[in-house]
Amino acid sequence: MSELLVADSVSKNFGNFKALNNVSISVPKGSIFGLLGPNGAGKTTLIRIINQITMPDEGKVLLDGQALNSDHIKDIGYLPEERGLYKSMKVGEQVLYLAQLKGMSKSDAKAQLKYWFDKFEIGAWWNKKIQELSKGQAQKIQFIVTVLHRPKLLIFDEPFSGFDPINANLIKDEILKLREDGATVIFSTHRMESVEELCDHIALIHKSNKVLDGNLIDIKRQFKSNTFEVGLQSNNKEAVIKEIENKFEVAPATFKNVYDDVKLNVKIKPETSPNQLLSFLTSKAEVHHFVEVIPSASDIFIQTVNNN
Amino acid sequence: MNHLSLIIKREYLTKIKNKSFIIMTFLSPLIMIALISVVAYLSQLNNDKKRTISILDESGLFSETFKNTGNTTYNYISNSTVREAKAFVKEKEQYGLLYISNGDLETVSKSVRFYSEDSPSLTIMSGLENKIERKLREEKLISNGLDIKQIENSRVNVSVAQESFEGQKSSKIDNILKLAFGGIAGYLLFMFIIIYGNMIMRSVIEEKTSRIIEVIISSVKPIQLMMGKIIGTSLAGVTQFAIWIILLGVLSTILSIVFNIDLMSVQTPQQEVVQQAMDNPVLQDEITLALQSFQNLPLANLIIAFLLFFIGGYLLYSSLYAAVGAAVDNETDTQQFMLPILMPLILAVYVGVFTVIDDPHGTVSTIFSFVPFTSPVVMLMRIPFGVPIWQQIVSLIILIGTFTSTVWFAAKIYRVGILMYGKKASYKELFKWLKY
Numbered sequence: 001m002s003e004l005l006v007a008d009s010v011s012k013n014f015g016n017f018k019a020l021n022n023v024s025i026s027v028p029k030g031s032i033f034g035l036l037g038p039n040g041a042g043k044t045t046l047i048r049i050i051n052q053i054t055m056p057d058e059g060k061v062l063l064d065g066q067a068l069n070s071d072h073i074k075d076i077g078y079l080p081e082e083r084g085l086y087k088s089m090k091v092g093e094q095v096l097y098l099a100q101l102k103g104m105s106k107s108d109a110k111a112q113l114k115y116w117f118d119k120f121e122i123g124a125w126w127n128k129k130i131q132e133l134s135k136g137q138a139q140k141i142q143f144i145v146t147v148l149h150r151p152k153l154l155i156f157d158e159p160f161s162g163f164d165p166i167n168a169n170l171i172k173d174e175i176l177k178l179r180e181d182g183a184t185v186i187f188s189t190h191r192m193e194s195v196e197e198l199c200d201h202i203a204l205i206h207k208s209n210k211v212l213d214g215n216l217i218d219i220k221r222q223f224k225s226n227t228f229e230v231g232l233q234s235n236n237k238e239a240v241i242k243e244i245e246n247k248f249e250v251a252p253a254t255f256k257n258v259y260d261d262v263k264l265n266v267k268i269k270p271e272t273s274p275n276q277l278l279s280f281l282t283s284k285a286e287v288h289h290f291v292e293v294i295p296s297a298s299d300i301f302i303q304t305v306n307n308n
Numbered sequence: 309m310n311h312l313s314l315i316i317k318r319e320y321l322t323k324i325k326n327k328s329f330i331i332m333t334f335l336s337p338l339i340m341i342a343l344i345s346v347v348a349y350l351s352q353l354n355n356d357k358k359r360t361i362s363i364l365d366e367s368g369l370f371s372e373t374f375k376n377t378g379n380t381t382y383n384y385i386s387n388s389t390v391r392e393a394k395a396f397v398k399e400k401e402q403y404g405l406l407y408i409s410n411g412d413l414e415t416v417s418k419s420v421r422f423y424s425e426d427s428p429s430l431t432i433m434s435g436l437e438n439k440i441e442r443k444l445r446e447e448k449l450i451s452n453g454l455d456i457k458q459i460e461n462s463r464v465n466v467s468v469a470q471e472s473f474e475g476q477k478s479s480k481i482d483n484i485l486k487l488a489f490g491g492i493a494g495y496l497l498f499m500f501i502i503i504y505g506n507m508i509m510r511s512v513i514e515e516k517t518s519r520i521i522e523v524i525i526s527s528v529k530p531i532q533l534m535m536g537k538i539i540g541t542s543l544a545g546v547t548q549f550a551i552w553i554i555l556l557g558v559l560s561t562i563l564s565i566v567f568n569i570d571l572m573s574v575q576t577p578q579q580e581v582v583q584q585a586m587d588n589p590v591l592q593d594e595i596t597l598a599l600q601s602f603q604n605l606p607l608a609n610l611i612i613a614f615l616l617f618f619i620g621g622y623l624l625y626s627s628l629y630a631a632v633g634a635a636v637d638n639e640t641d642t643q644q645f646m647l648p649i650l651m652p653l654i655l656a657v658y659v660g661v662f663t664v665i666d667d668p669h670g671t672v673s674t675i676f677s678f679v680p681f682t683s684p685v686v687m688l689m690r691i692p693f694g695v696p697i698w699q700q701i702v703s704l705i706i707l708i709g710t711f712t713s714t715v716w717f718a719a720k721i722y723r724v725g726i727l728m729y730g731k732k733a734s735y736k737e738l739f740k741w742l743k744y
Contacts, residue, residue, distance in 0.1 A: 053526055080526075082522055083523070085523075101524065
């Protein structure tokens with residue numbers, strides 16, 4: 001079995017509002033799965049259904065092949081977007097309480113907590129109240145609360161908001177490490193650069209419907225338009241441009257380069273190979289720059305949302 | 309450890325470790341004792357004030373009527389006009405001048421005047437009126453040819469001895485005792501609901517504003533969290549109440565020994581009358597009877613019913629408080645939802661106070677002791693007067709039924725409401741949430 005989590009045709013209504021319409025996703029084991037979508041698309045509703053906070057009206061969710069039930073609570077670690085802790089409760093006490101609610105024994109929770117406190121070098125915080133910590137420090141505690149019980153499935157909703165770049169990086173490394181140790185991560189965010197960096201699978205939800213999903217590389221292949229950024233040097237720029245325009249679809253390009261080049265986006269037909277384009281170009285001018293345009297996650301996101 | 313007990317433990321410990329809770333627990337009895345002492349002291353001070361009332365009695369009928377008492381001195385003036393007397397009283401800064409003119413009894417009764425600097429106290433006026441009326445009535449009786457002695461002798465004191473069919477003796481004081489019992493039980497429940505219901509509501513709001521709720525809710529069911537909160541807070545409440553009662557007992561003992569302030573001496577003039585009546589030997593018997601009847605109270609029934617109705621009523625209302633907490637974002641928004649909760653509660657107390665005293669088994673009190681939102685208070689007030697067990701059971705079943713459905717209803721609102729941020733819910737929305 002290669003899928004840790006499968007949501008099958010999940011629908012959810014709030015009164016007359018359809019928050020999720022027949023959404024199916026499957027999250028491969030050991031992957032980092034990006035759940036993307038504009039605000040109000042239904043991401044949080046789906047995450048809450050996976051966490052058994054709300055029940056779906058239709059459809060089912062399977063974790064490790066089993067329909068979700070209360071035993072799965074201990075298998076999931078959830079960092080919600082709206083996050084917080086009891087402000088006037090001490091750090092140590094609070095983490096132990098939350099870990100026990102997740103089904104850990106007190107001694108196990110203590111040992112794990114010690115491991116994380118040592119790792120983040122925050123042992124001195126044990127007897128501090130949350131309200132005495134800075135926002136970033138509280139977020140670290142919240143991260144520990146999420147991962148302390150060694151869940152199989154980690155769900156992060158906008159995990160980097162509120163972290164400074166150093167701590168965001170620290171958390172990112174931890175997420176990658178947790179994945180190496182066998183955890184599967186669902187990752188909901190608007191920050192496309194972190195999607196690019198971390199996710200191997202994505203699903204895009206828009207207006208309560210899933211509009212796109214799959215392996216990020218496959219999706220990028222699917223979205224690429226056989227366009228190449230081309231930088232040329234020639235004594236007769238106009239003539240060269242004319243000749244290219246006659247054979248291919250051309251648009252001006254704006255990449256950065258050290259030369260005062262002719263900069264073009266050249267689109268070739270699917271049956272034309274990049275080599276054919278390249279040999280055509282070398283015959284006309286000196287080629288300094290030749291890169292295939294691969295759409296970024298952000299481009300795909302915007303394009304898909306606008307098309308729907 | 310299962311979730312519910314974990315939550316109860318946390319709620320309980322956070323409550324009793326909270327600074328303001330600790331301060332309230334130990335300060336309130338002090339404040340209460342201080343207040344009562346101040347009132348006791350002030351009322352003693354008030355009674356200590358000596359006053360002199362001058363009397364200008366032109367009729368000469370009342371020369372024996374007004375006798376000096378502890379605080380009031382009567383000063384008879386003769387051979388002077390009203391104007392002179394007034395000037396005299398004013399100059400001596402006396403309390404007032406009572407003027408009775410000469411003439412036949414009718415004229416006298418209509419011409420009594422009281423002159424004073426400030427408006428006189430009601431108790432003093434009615435005291436004066438009583439004395440004058442009694443004297444004039446005697447005079448009238450004599451003038452009608454009746455013998456006062458005979459009339460005095462023919463006066464009869466009747467005290468109806470009450471006895472139930474089972475042969476239990478009771479008395480009017482017995483009724484007062486029952487009333488006190490029921491009243492205290494009902495009032496205790498009322499206070500408990502308001503104080504700790506609010507505490508539950510605040511703790512729900514706190515979880516919403518601190519945004520921890522979603523983390524918790526991903527581990528436990530909302531109804532577990534809600535019940536854990538209600539039970540944990542109630543236990544903290546019971547702890548606080550117990551400490552209050554112990555502290556009040558200890559403090560009032562210490563105070564009365566050390567400072568010799570008798571807290572029971574907070575007296576109103578009415579109580580003085582009761583006090584006098586108590587000295588009456590006939591009533592002495594009644595007190596002994598009342599002590600007997602204390603033992604005759606259905607104590608076992610009282611205690612069991614108290615516990616059951618107290619718990620039922622408290623859970624009924626506190627689940628509503630929890631729902632209100634879930635429906636709002638901050639405490640200022642709770643107003644619109646508080647009224648419908650407080651109304652039946654206040655109604656219950658009023659029904660209890662006005663109808664149960666009048667007739668504990670009358671139609672109104674009987675009906676309200678079955679209506680679930682008022683039954684805990686009203687039934688608790690009725691039970692000392694002897695309510696058939698079947699009525700108690702029926703009322704309890706209705707209460708439990710309603711309690712189950714309010715908890716269900718509250719849990720629904722709670723479940724949806726805790727995840728709604730930055731939104732002030734209307735009743736219409738709450739209704740929609742029930743269907744989510």
